[in-house]
Amino acid sequence: MSKTVGAEAVNSIYQWLPSSIDARIRVVAWLSLVSEIVIVGTGGAVRLTGSGLGCPTWPSCVPGSLVPTQEMGLHGVIEFGNRLMTGLIGIIAIAAVVLLWRLRKERKDLFVLAVILGGGVLAQALVGGVTVWTGLNPFIVGFHFTASLIMVCLATVLVHRVYLAPGPRALIVPVGVAGLAHATSFVVALTVMMGVLTTASGPHSGDAAAGRTGFNAELLEHLHAWPGYATLALTIMLLVASVRIKLRVHSFIVTLLMIELLQIVVGLLQANLGLPPVLVGLHMVLACVLAAAMTAVVLNLKAPIGITPDATELANTNEVSSRHR
Template sequence: MSAQSTADTHRSTDPTPLSRFVAWLPDRVDRRIRVFAWLSFVAEVLIIGTGGAVRLTGSGLGCPTWPTCTPDSLVATQEMGIHGIIEFGNRTLTGVVGILALAVVVLVWRMRRERRDLFVLAAIVLGGVVAQALVGGVTVLTGLNPFIVGFHYVASVVLVGVCAAFLVRMNAAPGPRSLAVPRWYLITTHVTTLVLALTIVFGVLTTGAGPHSGDDAAVRSGFDAQVLEHVHAWPGYALFALTLVLAIVAWARRLPVRRWITALLAIELVQISVGLYQARNGLPEWAVGTHMVLAALTAAAMVVVVLNLKTPAVSR
């Protein structure tokens, strides 16, 4: 074989940069996936906090246009002051959230067939971040319509829940799963999840009728905020009561979800305390923001509880 033929054969078998990159990707859950999955979860929670800060500081129209900050500038200008900085900062964080979500999708790409559950969850988060950016634009272009703002928040909470589901599944063995709790306990847990969803929805409606509109010119929903406060509290107390029952039973029967249901109960207790404080002290901004973040963490904890109701089936 000539020297030229040998060189051509070597080049044909030499891996391309893309193939080397694919080979570098993990074929099982490793530290890279764990780190970026946790970073993605933290970023999703953090953006709820910064989004709340935008609304609670009256910076909702700090960048009055979208996708640029002003008709003539992509970024906030000095003339826009602190409101422009806060709003543009939240938009910038959206980019960070998107990059982290994309990183998780890429990292699980090689194992997308063996761990289809992880790939689907990662893809949902990435698609959700893109959709949320568009919804955020609609929010600005509609002058902070309270129903669109509320939908924007609920979607963010859902994404936090999906990230939490990824964290649970990446630590679980793939394959069939079997029920690890009594069936009535499973049903009661799902009922509790529904009550949590109602609590969050009524909380969003309450905020949409309250004083924190995001901008002085923003319209409100027109609902009676004081009535909604009570309506929001009813499922909140029912949620706490149901979770308390689930926790007592879980510890009495040594169910595998007992530690997570206790964590959920603790978060709910803090959430109720913050809710009572804000309602009795004129809705201070920091308390409302904390209440928003805690709602997302409550949803995440509930997702973890639900996913731990089943364990990998024992093969025979």
């Protein structure tokens, strides 16, 4: 009797799971993206408030206690709050895998992405532990942030894919525009990496006893800014090209450009105001938003074959593009 009831319960749950992409899956995909960005903000708050060792051990907060004790004060609360965010992201990742279980063969692309994001949460938690064990080694902290950016990009892919039909995809922009977009994405990545190295060499170490890279932070600020301006120039070129030949991707490029302009303004302000923690934290979060926007631009260079422009339209687009070169 109990086996029958259990089988019926399992079957009932299975029938409840989506048999096609619905609002539940799309909501979880968006929650995954938003939470991956938010945890960068909370992680930044940990470092910028000097709470990096607010919980000096891992996986427990202090020896013998999973949660911070009164002696750890506000720093312990801030650090533990960031750890709780990891748990929340893990729950969202599990929810995505569960909701996509029934579609794991039909939408293997989405299911694999959800599994990777779930595995990424676990990997990030382990890197966080190594960060604590090494006393906030700046290179480990930088790697931790870089891994978070990759998670943001993967979550962006998941959001993008839940709105598309499955199957092969084809380029819907001229090859030259696609090449320019990929070049822009490379320079964006270079800008972010230089930003990570600059931050690892600056004053906000996360704890008074934490070490720094020893590199010249002022020089790195300039090396970080140059590819940033190159990114802006490439994005403007990309936008002009997309508008002149009326490409569908131009709205995503506009969004990318707006984020870059905001990021440059915040970067200049923080550099000239002595790196106030609030602006540094905002700069970090905007780096994630920038990575998501750049990923969205690249993803929208292609579309499922069933909804790509027909041969005549694409040929005309390429002809117009060649005239403007």
